[in-house]
Amino acid sequence: MKRYSAFAVAREALRYHTGWERAWRSPEPKRHYDVVIVGAGGHGLATAYYLGKNFGITNVAIIEKGWLGGGNTGRNTTIIRSNYLQDPSAAIYEKARSLYETMSQDLNYNVMFSPRGVMMLAQTEHEIRGYKRTAHANALQGVQTEWIEPARVKELVPIINLHGPRYPVLGALWQERAGTARHDAVAWGYARACSDMGMDIIQQCEVTGVRVENGRVAGVETSKGPIDCDKMGMLVAGNASHLADMAGFRLPMESVALQALVSEPIKPCMDVVVMANTVHGYMSQSDKGEMVIGGGTDAANNYTQRGSFHHIEETVRALVETFPMVSRLKMLRQWGGIVDVTGDRSPLISKTPVGNCFINCGWGTGGFKSIPGSGWAMAELMATGHSPLTEEFTMNRFKEGKFIDESVAAGVAH
Amino acid sequence: MLILECPYCGVKAEETELAAGGEAHLKRFGPGSDDNDFHDYLFMRENPKGVHFERWRHANGCGKWFHAARCTTTLEVFGTYAAQTYEPPQEIKDKITAKRPGWSWREFSDASE
Numbered sequence: 001m002k003r004y005s006a007f008a009v010a011r012e013a014l015r016y017h018t019g020w021e022r023a024w025r026s027p028e029p030k031r032h033y034d035v036v037i038v039g040a041g042g043h044g045l046a047t048a049y050y051l052g053k054n055f056g057i058t059n060v061a062i063i064e065k066g067w068l069g070g071g072n073t074g075r076n077t078t079i080i081r082s083n084y085l086q087d088p089s090a091a092i093y094e095k096a097r098s099l100y101e102t103m104s105q106d107l108n109y110n111v112m113f114s115p116r117g118v119m120m121l122a123q124t125e126h127e128i129r130g131y132k133r134t135a136h137a138n139a140l141q142g143v144q145t146e147w148i149e150p151a152r153v154k155e156l157v158p159i160i161n162l163h164g165p166r167y168p169v170l171g172a173l174w175q176e177r178a179g180t181a182r183h184d185a186v187a188w189g190y191a192r193a194c195s196d197m198g199m200d201i202i203q204q205c206e207v208t209g210v211r212v213e214n215g216r217v218a219g220v221e222t223s224k225g226p227i228d229c230d231k232m233g234m235l236v237a238g239n240a241s242h243l244a245d246m247a248g249f250r251l252p253m254e255s256v257a258l259q260a261l262v263s264e265p266i267k268p269c270m271d272v273v274v275m276a277n278t279v280h281g282y283m284s285q286s287d288k289g290e291m292v293i294g295g296g297t298d299a300a301n302n303y304t305q306r307g308s309f310h311h312i313e314e315t316v317r318a319l320v321e322t323f324p325m326v327s328r329l330k331m332l333r334q335w336g337g338i339v340d341v342t343g344d345r346s347p348l349i350s351k352t353p354v355g356n357c358f359i360n361c362g363w364g365t366g367g368f369k370s371i372p373g374s375g376w377a378m379a380e381l382m383a384t385g386h387s388p389l390t391e392e393f394t395m396n397r398f399k400e401g402k403f404i405d406e407s408v409a410a411g412v413a414h
Numbered sequence: 415m416l417i418l419e420c421p422y423c424g425v426k427a428e429e430t431e432l433a434a435g436g437e438a439h440l441k442r443f444g445p446g447s448d449d450n451d452f453h454d455y456l457f458m459r460e461n462p463k464g465v466h467f468e469r470w471r472h473a474n475g476c477g478k479w480f481h482a483a484r485c486t487t488t489l490e491v492f493g494t495y496a497a498q499t500y501e502p503p504q505e506i507k508d509k510i511t512a513k514r515p516g517w518s519w520r521e522f523s524d525a526s527e
Contacts (some may be wrong), residue, residue: 239463241461250454251458252457253461299433300468300484303486306489308415308416309415399450
């Protein structure tokens with residue numbers, strides 16, 4: 001792999017950009033791999049990358065039904081934060097956030113990580129108490145967050161309306177080192193690094209069956225023929241239940257649509273991420289100038305990557321009262337992704353009833369921010385059978401009543 | 415836009431008139447049941463790519479709960495029916511079978527009748 005650098009840009013400029021090579025290979029699948037990862041989204045590619053980088057396991061195939069990074073990795077609102085209340089979530093999200101800080105150097109691929117700060121508005125007395133509690137919890141967890149008063153909110157976000165018609169802004173939980181990154185670049189950067197380590201990324205290859213023999217996965221049937229493996233990782237987000245069905249076990253999970261939209265590009269007007277969980281809306285400005293807006297999930301099960309229109313209306317209504325200037329913006333695009341939601345709204349990173357099969361899913365509305373941490377932990381779990389980051393995220397926690405009760409803290413889509 | 419006909423008042427209600435109530439035909443397990451049954455009842459949701467039975471309430475209308483049969487991959491509605499039943503009426507099952515032969519859902523399926 002040729003490294004990207006300022007020198008490379010200069011060199012290619014002198015020869016009409018004829019020397020750039022493909023970022024990753026597109027090989028035909030081999031008959032056998034040590035590890036087969038199903039799902040070439042951020043989580044799948046990150047898992048493969050850390051399997052290679054941290055554990056030297058490089059005989060790996062990453063199988064993707066569509067194109068890499070085309071699912072929720074390419075459909076989210078690119079927010080990265082780790083201001084969670086519960087210890088297990090704070091640990092894995094903070095691991096992820098810290099890996100994002102050095103990801104561009106690590107992958108030699110510019111993921112445009114922008115630690116611009118994330119602000120979660122408190123608009124009710126309960127939220128004030130909740131966020132102050134989270135700030136205290138974060139201090140103990142080593143996650144840098146602070147409670148800020150309305151005057152500081154206005155200073156950071158001049159376009160905000162502190163005295164909205166329904167809910168005034170009473171303060172905010174502020175994480176200065178949180179921010180955004182280019183979501184496609186995260187998938188592309190990992191894919192390039194995986195391919196460079198000799199891993200095979202096989203796109204447009206749908207898994208049609210999982211061959212289980214004596215309680216272990218022997219291989220998968222795909223649209224490009226059977227592939228054998230010693231270990232299997234399932235990282236397919238909204239399709240997790242469907243894939244688990246093929247392997248013969250069930251998941252405590254439902255798949256629903258989550259939507260986002262972007263406005264026309266405008267001049268820079270907001271250089272932080274603002275989330276307003278009481279009125280259900282969040283917004284940031286992309287480098288292109290578009291206002292990137294995230295909405296809420298639908299209530300009914302859905303696999304179509306399309307959501308209900310009235311949820312967009314709710315989201316935009318919330319933003320208009322929080323940021324009056326939004327009423328003058330034209331919206332350019334709107335889309336949906338299928339998110340997998342568990343009973344306690346926290347992910348599963350777990351061994352499964354099938355011995356050599358591991359699952360990582362249930363990230364619901366908060367998958368992008370966790371990609372590097374999730375991949376790091378999943379790789380450790382798959383390689384060694386144990387990871388301190390995944391201990392609390394097992395499938396058995398529902399049976400044991402050991403929920404990770406984080407939706408209380410997050411409230412809505414995050 | 416999802417439109418469901420309320421089987422009680424006959425109104426063709428669009429989504430903002432309705433409140434979703436999750437999976438239908440849950441078999442309830444209470445005190446005295448074993449841990450696995452209780453766990454499955456509480457958390458193991460049916461999450462099929464295809465035919466899905468679910469509860470809805472005509473919240474901004476007559477206020478009553480009813481059931482709907484819907485496809486999660488096409489968003490097609492096969493029909494709605496009253497909630498006071500353990501399984502969908504034969505007429506709904508036939509409608510589903512005509513379009514999705516081989517469908518199944520927990521205890522009942524295409525082949526069950």
